[in-house]
Amino acid sequence: MHAQLAIIGAGNLGQALAKGAIEKCGISPADVVLARRNLSKIEHWRHTGVTITQNNRQAAAAANMVILCVQPKQIATVLGEINEVLTESRHILISVATGVTTGEIAACLGGKPVPVVRAMPNTAVAIGQSMTCLCASQGHEHALLPAKQLFDALGQTLIIEERLMKAATVLAASGVAFFMRYIRAATQGGIQLGFDADDAQAIAIQTAKGAATLLQTNKSHPELEIDRVTTPEGCTIAGLNEMEHQGLSPALIKGIITSYEKINNIRQ
Numbered sequence: 001m002h003a004q005l006a007i008i009g010a011g012n013l014g015q016a017l018a019k020g021a022i023e024k025c026g027i028s029p030a031d032v033v034l035a036r037r038n039l040s041k042i043e044h045w046r047h048t049g050v051t052i053t054q055n056n057r058q059a060a061a062a063a064n065m066v067i068l069c070v071q072p073k074q075i076a077t078v079l080g081e082i083n084e085v086l087t088e089s090r091h092i093l094i095s096v097a098t099g100v101t102t103g104e105i106a107a108c109l110g111g112k113p114v115p116v117v118r119a120m121p122n123t124a125v126a127i128g129q130s131m132t133c134l135c136a137s138q139g140h141e142h143a144l145l146p147a148k149q150l151f152d153a154l155g156q157t158l159i160i161e162e163r164l165m166k167a168a169t170v171l172a173a174s175g176v177a178f179f180m181r182y183i184r185a186a187t188q189g190g191i192q193l194g195f196d197a198d199d200a201q202a203i204a205i206q207t208a209k210g211a212a213t214l215l216q217t218n219k220s221h222p223e224l225e226i227d228r229v230t231t232p233e234g235c236t237i238a239g240l241n242e243m244e245h246q247g248l249s250p251a252l253i254k255g256i257i258t259s260y261e262k263i264n265n266i267r268q
């Protein structure tokens with residue numbers, strides 16, 4: 001992949017993206033600029049050949065792909081700084097800021113028609129296992145291809161309509177926390193049955209990973225894989241039915257909907 005990349009807001013996600021772009025997409029470190037205000041936090045990038053700067057405008061001017069990795073409340077300020085050097089023909093803007101719409105970004109650019117892509121990755125981006133949902137501003141769908149190439153190197157991607165971006169935030173980004181809680185609960189169950197905490201957690205983690213990989217590999221439905229483990233009158237179906245009597249599936253679905261309602265109230 002050939003791109004000159006400016007990552008504005010080189011924090012957790014920004015640095016994970018830089019690592020993926022260089023190691024997995026073959027982007028030369030010489031073509032990457034990392035920008036943030038506190039440079040001491042990214043000094044260690046210098047020896048890799050990456051440019052580091054506090055100057056967002058210079059970073060954007062040197063790039064054709066500008067990734068905005070700042071917190072949502074910083075987006076307007078950063079766009080105000082770089083707008084002057086952005087051109088419709090050269091630049092693609094990719095924003096990972098939660099809840100900031102392509103329309104809001106376009107408004108910050110004073111309507112300048114620079115292609116904007118929104119990306120919603122999750123924390124597994126740091127280990128190249130993110131689920132990243134992508135959408136583009138209207139009429140700029142061509143910009144999705146280079147953005148997809150970048151995030152494909154950091155896990156899996158799905159192109160979605162922008163109206164589903166909040167739902168993607170709940171399912172994929174908050175979703176990490178939901179699955180963590182299941183793994184924690186399974187670990188606690190294992191401890192009660194006699195395992196020490198480390199062994200119980202190791203079993204829970206690998207079992208969760210195996211279950212997810214079965215679905216991915218077999219392209220099967222969860223119920224089919226459940227049928228394969230549940231012997232009639234056996235212990236698995238007894239446990240599973242008890243979990244459902246206690247409200248497992250409704251609790252998960254209600255939790256997902258509650259997160260979604262909350263996200264709708266945070267940013268309209």
Ligand SMILES: NC(=O)c1ccc[n+]([C@@H]2O[C@H](COP(=O)([O-])OP(=O)(O)OC[C@H]3O[C@@H](n4cnc5c(N)ncnc54)[C@H](OP(=O)(O)O)[C@@H]3O)[C@@H](O)[C@H]2O)c1
Nearest residue numbers: 009010011012013036037038069070071072097098122123
């Ligand atoms: N982490 C995730 O997995 C994840 C998932 C989905 C979406 N997101 C979104 O991704 C964005 C970044 O998340 P993060 O976890 O990487 O946050 P983070 O670690 O706080 O990174 C944000 C970075 O932006 C820099 N920054 C702030 N103001 C700036 C400015 N005016 N110019 C240049 N740099 C500036 C900060 O460094 P200085 O203070 O040194 O400038 C900081 O390092 C957020 O909008 C978040 O909603 C994150």
